Amino acid sequence: MFVFGRTPKEEWFHHDLQDFQVMSTQLVPEEEGGRPRRVLALDFHGQLEDYSRSGATIERVCAGAGAVGLTRIRRLGEDLFCCGVHGMVYHRSKTEWKQLPTNFPKPEHRTLKDDLDSLDFDSWVESVAHVFEFDGMVPLPIDPVERETELRRKYAGTRAEITESLKSPAFTQMRANLDVASVNDLCGTGVADLYAIGSDGLIAHWNGLNWTHPDPVATADLLHAYRTDDGHCIFVCTEGTIVTGNISNGFGRLPHDASGHINFNSACQHGQQIYIGTEYAGLYVYSLVTGVLEPLLEGIPEELRDATIVDISSAGSVLWVLTPWDLLRFDGTEWQVIVHPDNG
Template sequence: MQDIQEIGDSLFACGDGLQFYRRSRYGDGTWHCLAPDLRQPPGTPASAYCIMPRINGPHERAVYAVGQRGSIYFWNGETVRKLDCPVRSTLIDIHVESDDAIWICGGDGTLLKGNHRTGFRLCPGTGLGTTLFQRMTMYDGTLYLAASGGDPFGLFTYRDGRIAPVRTGLQPEIADPHFVDSAHGVLWAMSIKDIVRFDGHAWERIDFPGHPPIR
């Protein structure tokens, strides 16, 4: 298994071999497979095998999961179906802005936006290079993306059709970030041994427990 999310009154999980599960708060505690016909058996060739690293959605009847080779799957409360995707890149993360605005990011600088009704489109100014976007979040109306691999890599924003590197002013800048999220008015970004936060006014580095301070 790769990911688990609380959506509405249920837990949804996804993983390798096209596994999709749901556990309802009001049920008997059993995890139910949402798409048993899609599950890939042991021995599936690597060229066809699909790893699904992220699942998320605005509510229990609109849940998305993404994975390798441009795979986007959608659960409507009854069935799981595969959606069309304009790229074949590995898809890694999902950010839910609203029912109509679902963001998906991944390899090859991929950033998609759309929904199951109108489809997904590659965002202007993206889909270039070898950048690996691993996580994203919306903060103060701007989308932030963490790229820990490829070229270029670092912490980026996407606004007005343009990907731009974030300059925190910290010395040194955060290197190789693999995680970014926001909560309670604060943006957080992390690399393997570095933690930084932004409160809307200034960036701050948090010393990583058990490691020498980064200065």
């Protein structure tokens, strides 16, 4: 884990986490008269490191293998949460981690049985017959009648393989895993006001007792959740989708002119604007005043043009943007590109 300290003494320094697959980190500010500033690092397999100048401690979010697949940690108010695959959401109480019960609706997926029912001979030939012409493959007969006979034999074999795979334990387990939406991110004010978003358009709200599921507004995977200063939520998604709203007023898709091929992956409020990161398309800016979404093209460093944005955050008057190669700082007037020594 690399930390940029900004002071001449610190600047970049690193901290090794042994046997960790770090998925998400969370900065916890210094408490007045109490604990120093800390960095929490969440491991895919459920380990959580608490690191500060006082040292490091490690705890488990869940004993055993129950928490395998954790991908995000969030501090909302004074509460800690983490989430991950198969609908997992955990909350840190004063004494321990507890898993919140989730009863999220099952996503709608095409099944192999659907594919089998729609698999007719002509469409199968159109899709795969060219494969038999590749080098190393046994060539099909030249005679048209013999050729069709051989293709029909292979077609029957394909249907038989799909039918058999439907009976396998591995397929049953795979379907069971897909039938529970992954939770990709969380936002809100705490354990009595918690939003969970995830795969296949999942949006859910926890009021401290139970989950509410608003009407779905998208089928895209929701990747990042952000709560604005006025209590509205912004969920950024794949397929050029941005969802806004809250549990009281409902949710809707934000109308915009950006391409449906863009994957939005991160968002952060800075002033009266929401900066939104993309995969391979740089930064977009959504104005809370005008309601307009536009790409950020003017006055930015070359390192941001068509960049993949990893994360965005705002601290005081400064906006921070992380790409796979650079850390960028915007003070409202100028951009500063901070290069990691290993990328120089």
